[in-house]
Amino acid sequence: MPEPLPETAAVCIGEAMIMLAGESGPLADVETFRRSVGGAECNVAGGLAALGVPTGWISRLGDDGFGQHVLRDLQARGVDVGGVELDPVRPTALYVKESEDGRSRMHYYRTGSAAAAMDPEFLDRPDVKQRLDEADLVHTTGITAAISASSAQMLERLATEPREFLLSVDLNWRPALWRDKDPEPLWRLLKAADLVLIGADEAEVFAGTGNPEELYERLGVPTLVVKDDAHTAMVLDADGRTEVPALTVDVVETVGAGDAFAAGFLAATLQELPMTQRLRLGHLTAAAVLTAHEDHAPPPKPEVRERLLNCTDEEWAATKFGPA
Numbered sequence: 001m002p003e004p005l006p007e008t009a010a011v012c013i014g015e016a017m018i019m020l021a022g023e024s025g026p027l028a029d030v031e032t033f034r035r036s037v038g039g040a041e042c043n044v045a046g047g048l049a050a051l052g053v054p055t056g057w058i059s060r061l062g063d064d065g066f067g068q069h070v071l072r073d074l075q076a077r078g079v080d081v082g083g084v085e086l087d088p089v090r091p092t093a094l095y096v097k098e099s100e101d102g103r104s105r106m107h108y109y110r111t112g113s114a115a116a117a118m119d120p121e122f123l124d125r126p127d128v129k130q131r132l133d134e135a136d137l138v139h140t141t142g143i144t145a146a147i148s149a150s151s152a153q154m155l156e157r158l159a160t161e162p163r164e165f166l167l168s169v170d171l172n173w174r175p176a177l178w179r180d181k182d183p184e185p186l187w188r189l190l191k192a193a194d195l196v197l198i199g200a201d202e203a204e205v206f207a208g209t210g211n212p213e214e215l216y217e218r219l220g221v222p223t224l225v226v227k228d229d230a231h232t233a234m235v236l237d238a239d240g241r242t243e244v245p246a247l248t249v250d251v252v253e254t255v256g257a258g259d260a261f262a263a264g265f266l267a268a269t270l271q272e273l274p275m276t277q278r279l280r281l282g283h284l285t286a287a288a289v290l291t292a293h294e295d296h297a298p299p300p301k302p303e304v305r306e307r308l309l310n311c312t313d314e315e316w317a318a319t320k321f322g323p324a
Contacts, residue, residue, distance in 0.1 A: 009054045009055070009135070009136045009270055010053050010054070010056070010137045010138070010139065011055070011056045011057070011083070011131050011137070011138045011139070012044050012048070012055065012056070012057050012058070012139045012140070013058040013059065013139075013140050013144065013155075014039065014040060014041030014042070014059060014115070014140050014141055014143065014144035015042075015059060015093060015113070015116075015143060015147055016037060016038070016039035016057070016059055016061065016070045016074075017094055017110065018036075018038070018066045018069065018070065018094040018095075019035070019036045019094070019095055020033040020035055020094060020095070020096045021034045021035075021036065021096075021097040021099070022097060022098055022099065024100060025100060026098070026100060027098040033096070036073075036294050037074070038095065038255075038256070038296075040144075040170065040172050040259050041059070041139065041140060041141060041143075041144065042059075042070070042074060043256055043260070043296050044139055044259050044262050044263045044266070045057040045079045045139075046077040046078075046079055046296050047260050047262070047263025047299070048266060049078035050298055050299050051263065051267040051281075051285070052267075053266075053267050054080070055079055055080065056079065056081070056082070056083055056135075057074055057079050057080070057084070058083035058128055058131060059083075059084055059115050060084065060086070060087055060114040060115050060117055060122070061087065061115070062086070062090055062091040062113070062114045063088045064092055066092035066094060070092060082131070083125075083127045083128045085122070085127075085128075087114035090112060090114040090116075090117055091112070091113060092113065092114060093109065093110035093113035093115060094110075095107060104255065106255075108176075110147065113147070115147060116147045116148040116150075116151060117150065118144075118148070118150060118151045118154050119150035119151070119153060120150070120153050120154045120156075120157045123157060123158060132163075132165070135165045136165055136270060137166045137167075137266060137269070137270060138158070138163075138165045138166070138167055139168040139169075139170070139262070139266060140155055140158070140168075140170075140189075141169065141172040142171045142174070142190075143174055143177065145185055145186050145189055146174060146178055146186070152185040152186075153185075155185075156185060156189060159188070159189050159192035159193065160192055166194045166195060166269075167193045168193065168194065168195040168197070168262075168266055169189055169190055169195070169196050169197070170196075170197040170258070170262050171190065171197065171198040171202055171203070172202075173199075173202040173203075173206040183206070190219055190221070191219055191220055191221065193221055194222050194223065195221065195223040195224075195225070195269070196221045196223070196224050196225065197225045197227065197258075197261075197262050198224070198225070198226055198227070199226075199228075199258065200227065200228045201228075203215055203226070210226075212224070212234055212236055212241070213236065213241075216236040222237060222238065223235060224237070225265060225279075227258065227261060231245065232244065232246060233246065233261070233279050233282060233283065234279070235275050235278070237275075239275070242275040242276055242279065243279075244276055244316075245316075246283050246286075247284070247287050247319050247320070247321055248319070248320040248321070249291060249320070249321045250291060250321065250322040251291070252290065252291050252292060252323055253294075254290060256294070256296050257286040257289045257290050259296070260282075260285040260288065260296065260297070260299075261283065261285060261286040263282075263285055264278075264281035264283070264285030264286065264299070265278050265281065265282035268281040268282070273309075277310075280308060280309050281305065281309060284299065284300050284308060284309075285299045285300075287300075287321040288300055290321070291321055
């Protein structure tokens with residue numbers, strides 16, 4: 001029998017990883033590491049839950065200490081993990097953050113992970129199927145399409161079979177993961193989505209253009225969100241183009257900001273807020289992560305969000321975020 005299912009408006013499906021952040025210096029010399037949980041889809045799941053959206057995260061983890069830590073971390077952040085399968089053989093993936101001279105470099109250890117063993121049949125597991133059947137929105141990324149051929153096939157099935165939910169896909173283009181692989185499955189996934197989030201810089205590499213109108217035409221999706229780093233974010237849909245400039249932020253760390261933006265935008269989408277407010281909430285949640293050392297952070301307090309979602313364009317432009 002499947003586990004009891006809480007009221008679930010959103011489901012995120014994809015890989016989680018343990019992140020080990022080393023002290024400053026070359027990795028060969030670092031002796032102390034700080035542990036946290038990373039991974040695009042679980043970052044979005046935690047961000048949605050923090051904004052009050054009932055959210056589940058679906059994946060596979062190693063039946064190991066790292067996997068147990070991921071489960072405890074997400075549960076503590078209000079995310080339903082009843083759709084997670086534990087693998088007694090394959091490990092939980094991890095990555096190590098090396099920081100030197102103010103710059104960060106990531107080292108990934110994910111080959112052969114439990115998450116990479118997701119396949120189309122994984123969607124038939126009762127705990128997984130029940131949550132997908134109840135979801136209003138399902139979110140995934142190009143990273144999960146890249147970690148293995150079987151996980152890409154799983155997402156293709158998810159995208160092409162009849163569905164009641166809104167399918168959201170964040171490109172999250174990672175060239176190293178696609179080395180020696182045909183990106184055509186990712187193109188198909190994006191074109192089958194209802195909502196696509198994409199960075200203008202990564203679009204230049206992936207699609208050969210960062211032009212929003214050209215991307216919108218090539219993908220043919222109902223809603224396209226294009227993020228231009230620290231400058232602006234825009235939506236293209238049947239109603240035209242909506243654009244909101246990014247906030248001024250004293251950046252501490254950039255990792256995870258894109259996932260936070262996605263969480264804010266998707267939460268506002270589920271609330272059916274006006275498009276300008278959807279983009280503003282994305283910027284607000286991204287700003288919170290940009291001013292934190294981890295790749296996820298609590299969103300601004302409700303009263304701050306409410307004020308800035310409804311402020312004038314002039315007040316929005318004058319707003320500045322810092323670590324305090």
